[in-house]
Amino acid sequence: MMALDTQLFYALNSLAGHSPVLDWLIVFCASYLAYIVGILFFVTVYFSSYPVRKKWEIFWVTSIASVVSRFGVAEVIRFFYHRVRPFNALPNVHNLFTDSAWSFPSGHATFFFAMATALYFYNKTWGTWFFIAAAVITIGRVAAGVHYPLDIIGGAVIGIAVACVTFYLARKMVVKEVPEADVN
Numbered sequence: 001m002m003a004l005d006t007q008l009f010y011a012l013n014s015l016a017g018h019s020p021v022l023d024w025l026i027v028f029c030a031s032y033l034a035y036i037v038g039i040l041f042f043v044t045v046y047f048s049s050y051p052v053r054k055k056w057e058i059f060w061v062t063s064i065a066s067v068v069s070r071f072g073v074a075e076v077i078r079f080f081y082h083r084v085r086p087f088n089a090l091p092n093v094h095n096l097f098t099d100s101a102w103s104f105p106s107g108h109a110t111f112f113f114a115m116a117t118a119l120y121f122y123n124k125t126w127g128t129w130f131f132i133a134a135a136v137i138t139i140g141r142v143a144a145g146v147h148y149p150l151d152i153i154g155g156a157v158i159g160i161a162v163a164c165v166t167f168y169l170a171r172k173m174v175v176k177e178v179p180e181a182d183v184n
Contacts, residue, residue, distance in 0.1 A: 008149040009086055012142040017094035027096050029140030034108060037133045041115060044126060054122075061170045062118040062163075069162035070111035074155065078102040087145045095145030106147050109138045109155025110162070117163035134159075 016026055045058050083104035087095035101107070112134035120127020138152040 005148050005150045006090065009090070009142060012139065012149070013086070013094055013145050015143045016096055016145060023096055026140050026143045029136050030108075030144040030146070031097065031140075033133065033137050033140070034112070037112065037115075037130065037137065040133075041119075041130070044119075048123075050122075057170065058119070058122050061121075061166055062115055065114040065118045065163040065166035066111045066159075068166065069114040069159045070107050073158050073162060074105050074107050074110045077105055077158075083148075083151070085146055086148055093145045097144060097146065099146045103147055104151045104154055105158055106138060106141060106151040106155035108141055109134070109147075109152045110159040112137055113156040113159030114163040114166075115159075117160045118167060121163075121167045 016023055041062065045055050045062075048055060048058075050058065078101065081104060082102050085099060085103045087093045087098065112130070116127055116130035116134045119130050134156070138147070138155070141147045142149055142152060
């Protein structure tokens with residue numbers, strides 16, 4: 001499996017180092033697109049037609065899922081499992097920027113796939129667009145030389161799982177009181 005992981009890494013990383021324009025695009029997708037997606041999350045929820053209570057639910061479930069997956073689960077895994085970044089471990093890597101944290105799981109993947117999943121539970125169209133953004137961001141990180149594909153897959157699985165649990169728990173906590181029918 002690791003050989004395939006390395007082969008896929010080199011296939012995506014081979015896009016880097018040939019054109020300043022393509023390198024700029026890869027760095028933009030891998031680093032700066034994340035900020036735009038974060039802003040779009042707030043704008044999308046704020047200007048949605050959902051009632052205010054629902055907007056708050058979407059905001060909190062999505063935020064909690066994203067933060068717990070990235071700064072909770074991913075960091076616990078990184079504390080125990082130390083996978084070196086590809087630009088430090090492999091020869092002939094075109095790294096477009098560096099990162100000092102451990103490689104597995106991808107923090108960007110955990111965060112943005114959790115966000116996309118939580119949003120998908122509330123609005124399929126939003127979720128689909130945020131899944132596409134998560135994929136673009138994380139593929140850019142492989143192309144830039146800072147992650148292996150399995151780092152991304154592992155992060156995506158963690159983000160999706162945490163969002164599912166968060167959504168389920170939020171649904172359990174939201175008690176909808178239904179008036180009892182008068183049988184007389």
